[in-house]
Amino acid sequence: MTGLGVGIVGCGNIAETYLRLAPLYAAFEIHAVADIDMEAARSRAEAFSVRAMDVDDLLAASDIDIVVNLTVPSAHFDVSRGALEAGKHVYSEKPLVLELGEGEALRALAARQGLLVGSAPDTFLGGAHQAARHLIDEGGVGRITGGTCHVMGGGMEAWHPNPDFFFQPGGGPILDMGPYYVTNLIQLLGPVARVAAIGGRGFAERTIGSGPRAGETVPVTTPTTLHALLSFESGASVTLSASWDVRAHRHGPMELYGTGGTVYLPDPNFFGGVVETDRGGGPVPVSDDGHPFAVANETHGDRRQANYRGAGLADMASAIVKGRPHRCGLDLALHAVDVMTGILRSAEAGAFVAMTTTCTRPAPLSADEAARFLTANRQG
Numbered sequence: 001m002t003g004l005g006v007g008i009v010g011c012g013n014i015a016e017t018y019l020r021l022a023p024l025y026a027a028f029e030i031h032a033v034a035d036i037d038m039e040a041a042r043s044r045a046e047a048f049s050v051r052a053m054d055v056d057d058l059l060a061a062s063d064i065d066i067v068v069n070l071t072v073p074s075a076h077f078d079v080s081r082g083a084l085e086a087g088k089h090v091y092s093e094k095p096l097v098l099e100l101g102e103g104e105a106l107r108a109l110a111a112r113q114g115l116l117v118g119s120a121p122d123t124f125l126g127g128a129h130q131a132a133r134h135l136i137d138e139g140g141v142g143r144i145t146g147g148t149c150h151v152m153g154g155g156m157e158a159w160h161p162n163p164d165f166f167f168q169p170g171g172g173p174i175l176d177m178g179p180y181y182v183t184n185l186i187q188l189l190g191p192v193a194r195v196a197a198i199g200g201r202g203f204a205e206r207t208i209g210s211g212p213r214a215g216e217t218v219p220v221t222t223p224t225t226l227h228a229l230l231s232f233e234s235g236a237s238v239t240l241s242a243s244w245d246v247r248a249h250r251h252g253p254m255e256l257y258g259t260g261g262t263v264y265l266p267d268p269n270f271f272g273g274v275v276e277t278d279r280g281g282g283p284v285p286v287s288d289d290g291h292p293f294a295v296a297n298e299t300h301g302d303r304r305q306a307n308y309r310g311a312g313l314a315d316m317a318s319a320i321v322k323g324r325p326h327r328c329g330l331d332l333a334l335h336a337v338d339v340m341t342g343i344l345r346s347a348e349a350g351a352f353v354a355m356t357t358t359c360t361r362p363a364p365l366s367a368d369e370a371a372r373f374l375t376a377n378r379q380g
Helices: 013-024 038-048 055-060 073-085 100-113 127-137 172-176 178-189 311-322 330-349 367-373
Strands: 004-009 028-034 051-053 066-069 089-092 117-119 144-152 192-200 205-207 217-219 225-232 237-243 254-258 261-265 276-278 298-300 303-305
Touching: 004 013, 004 055, 004 311, 013 028, 013 038, 028 038, 028 055, 028 311, 038 051, 051 055, 055 073, 066 073, 066 311, 073 089, 073 100, 089 311, 100 117, 100 330, 117 311, 117 330, 127 178, 127 254, 127 261, 127 367, 144 178, 172 178, 172 225, 172 237, 172 330, 178 192, 178 225, 178 237, 178 254, 178 330, 192 330, 225 330, 311 367
Parallel strands: 004 028, 004 066, 028 051, 066 089, 089 117, 144 237
Antiparallel strands: 144 254, 192 225, 205 217, 225 237, 254 261, 261 276, 298 303
């Protein structure tokens, strides 16, 4: 198949990842990049042999079928809306939007234009999380009744040269890291019915630790610690602790408790890792069935890890051609936004918040179907 044409808007750190990994996939080809900072666009374009364009020209380009929106979260809605108005499909970095009303506006506009909207994260398509999905769907640990999730650390200011937006409304650990955890929970357990939370700020300001602004302080104006309870439509209840005020801890990323056993899952920010189940006799590894998105393909420090970011975009490009639903779809992304903004509202109000959206679980991604996304299987 011939890959659909992709243009990237936003040339920050994550753009390098999409550009570097794009050759893995058969369903799309990146032709151009754009940014309000043309020097940033030219730098990315030169490094990856694509065109550097201003945003308006990219949206008008005849060889661009899908716009990948990699701008800062506060700009996601405006950029995605502009792409849809220009007649382009949109795939956004997480979170899709910062308010439900913005997501509903994108839904209505996409429907009028006959276009698709997709959104990261796509890490739940990784081999580890698909192995857990298969185990749960097959009843390997019975009915899931509960679980715990922990995403906790000290924050980004020590290494990020411009960490301001992480500590402003629209940032914080729930909207920045929460999409990985909440989206994976939804694909494993289904939609959330209501949430409750408490939270606060560990520090009033943060000190930048690297780059030209090292030593400069950044005010913290959004919660940096949140403890949430997610009540699922299925009846399961899962606690989620998300914090940038923790220096060290011993919690695992995700555990799910079933009537017949427990599943231990790796960090949903990554595609691979070890999944284990314990039915009372000790942990046993769960096979990933040779899933290609579980294969370690990068070295980070002294670790090998699986990184297949762009898989959700490849699935969406294939869905456009074949006329089927895509897995990283708008309904899933918007429900995750509903959950995360509900957590923030609950922490502020001190009360349960009911979800106003729902979604169906995305289809599982088998090893064979994942393999057909890859360039080596372009003929498929």
